[in-house]
Amino acid sequence: MSNAAKRGGGHSGRRPGQSGTREAILAAARRQLAEHGYDRASLRGIAAEAGVDQRLIAHFFGSKQQLFVAATGLPLDPAEVLPRILSGDPADLTERIAALLAEGLDRPEAHDRLTAIVRAVATEPAVATMMREFFPRHVVTSVAPLLGPGDPRLRLNLFGTQIVGLVVARYIVAVEPLASMSPAAAADAVAPTLARYLIGPLTPNEKEPPR
Amino acid sequence: MSNAAKRGGGHSGRRPGQSGTREAILAAARRQLAEHGYDRASLRGIAAEAGVDQRLIAHFFGSKQQLFVAATGLPLDPAEVLPRILSGDPADLTERIAALLAEGLDRPEAHDRLTAIVRAVATEPAVATMMREFFPRHVVTSVAPLLGPGDPRLRLNLFGTQIVGLVVARYIVAVEPLASMSPAAAADAVAPTLARYLIGPLTPNEKEPPR
Numbered sequence: 171m172s173n174a175a176k177r178g179g180g181h182s183g184r185r186p187g188q189s190g191t192r193e194a195i196l197a198a199a200r201r202q203l204a205e206h207g208y209d210r211a212s213l214r215g216i217a218a219e220a221g222v223d224q225r226l227i228a229h230f231f232g233s234k235q236q237l238f239v240a241a242t243g244l245p246l247d248p249a250e251v252l253p254r255i256l257s258g259d260p261a262d263l264t265e266r267i268a269a270l271l272a273e274g275l276d277r278p279e280a281h282d283r284l285t286a287i288v289r290a291v292a293t294e295p296a297v298a299t300m301m302r303e304f305f306p307r308h309v310v311t312s313v314a315p316l317l318g319p320g321d322p323r324l325r326l327n328l329f330g331t332q333i334v335g336l337v338v339a340r341y342i343v344a345v346e347p348l349a350s351m352s353p354a355a356a357a358d359a360v361a362p363t364l365a366r367y368l369i370g371p372l373t374p375n376e377k378e379p380p381r
Numbered sequence: 382m383s384n385a386a387k388r389g390g391g392h393s394g395r396r397p398g399q400s401g402t403r404e405a406i407l408a409a410a411r412r413q414l415a416e417h418g419y420d421r422a423s424l425r426g427i428a429a430e431a432g433v434d435q436r437l438i439a440h441f442f443g444s445k446q447q448l449f450v451a452a453t454g455l456p457l458d459p460a461e462v463l464p465r466i467l468s469g470d471p472a473d474l475t476e477r478i479a480a481l482l483a484e485g486l487d488r489p490e491a492h493d494r495l496t497a498i499v500r501a502v503a504t505e506p507a508v509a510t511m512m513r514e515f516f517p518r519h520v521v522t523s524v525a526p527l528l529g530p531g532d533p534r535l536r537l538n539l540f541g542t543q544i545v546g547l548v549v550a551r552y553i554v555a556v557e558p559l560a561s562m563s564p565a566a567a568a569d570a571v572a573p574t575l576a577r578y579l580i581g582p583l584t585p586n587e588k589e590p591p592r
Contacts, residue, residue: 288503288549289503289504291549291553291554292499292500292503292504292549292553293500293503293504298553298554298555301554301556302554302555302556302557305556306557321558323556323557323558324558324559324562324570327550327556327557327558327559328550328559328570328571330546330550330556331543331546331547331549331550331559331571332542332543332546332574333546334545334546334549334550335541335542335543335544335545335546335547335549336542336546338499338502338503338542338545338546338549339538339539339541339542339545342502342503342509343502343509343512343513344509344513345512345513345516345534345538345541346513346517346534346538347532347534347535347538348535348538348539348542351535358583358584359535359539359583359584360539360542362577363543363574363577366573366574372569372570373569373570
């Protein structure tokens with residue numbers, strides 16, 4: 171995409187450059203989400219602030235959920251990824267989680283985005299509110315039937331604690347050896363925890379095997 | 382302790398009020414640790430900045446390590462607590478961790494301090510550096526013989542990820558139900574993870590039981 175197109179300086183006259191429009195929508199979404207939170211931010215309000223037709227948001231991003239994922243910089247949409255890894259054989263869930271996580275830790279743009287989100291969550295109450303509202307609405311509903319017994323929100327809360335803690339320790343504090351070890355080794359160390367939070371027993375006394 | 386004593390306005394003339402001296406040492410320690418990091422900050426430099434005799438630091442705090450714990454606001458000294466909980470029967474380690482953690486989550490001044498530390502770590506590189514230097518030096522050496530096989534630093538790194546992630550999720554983002562559940566229930570959910578990081582198998586394929 172050329173800079174001219176980014177600035178919307180193309181010759182078609184139909185609408186500004188795609189990249190410029192997309193960026194304007196993302197910037198408006200970030201402001202509206204920070205001001206109103208996920209629940210009260212509307213696609214109509216975001217379109218108005220960006221000065222575009224609301225249908226363009228659907229064209230570029232699809233749903234409000236997908237716009238949220240793009241605006242916050244989440245490297246993956248958890249509502250898309252978690253059902254996929256949960257739908258295989260539970261006996262191999264740990265390996266599937268480890269493989270996906272190792273891939274994410276190996277991609278600088280993915281872990282940079284996660285690090286930025288964790289920093290923002292820890293310091294900007296509006297971002298924390300946004301995240302707190304987003305996950306129950308859209309992740310829980312799509313994932314709940316595939317999780318182990320008990321409160322699906324708690325399972326996803328706990329899953330989140332381990333991801334956030336890993337990002338803080340590996341990328342923000344950069345403790346050794348965790349900061350320098352291979353993505354695969356770091357992923358292997360936390361994958362059993364993540365698998366337990368999704369489908370395993372949640373308390374020491376809960377002996378039943380994962381479904 | 383009265384305000385007069387805090388300001389060091391006592392009548393004895395021998396030295397300022399104990400609380401004033403203690404606070405002056407803590408403030409100097411925080412500045413010196415932030416500027417020089419844990420390794421290079423010296424008790425002599427801290428004493429000089431606080432304007433007190435270096436022996437007073439030993440009197441109030443004991444070692445440099447204990448001064449660090451007090452200055453950063455860690456609610457517990459991990460080099461003291463971890464050996465204690467690790468020295469009992471490994472079969473009950475999860476329960477001992479859960480009990481200790483539940484107690485910490487139940488004390489507002491303990492989780493407020495942890496939350497302040499996690500926020501500072503996520504936003505102030507000097508605090509992150511301080512923590513990164515402190516744990517290998519003083520926690521690892523006292524705890525390593527009691528941990529499971531493999532790199533003891535990695536085990537403590539992983540232990541830290543789960544504590545930090547829990548603090549972010551429960552107190553900073555305040556995700557539900559984790560934020561509102563009882564300290565005991567929250568502690569029970571993460572205690573098996575913490576026990577595994579200390580003594581259990583670290584990778585999915587590592588089948589040997591904890592020692």
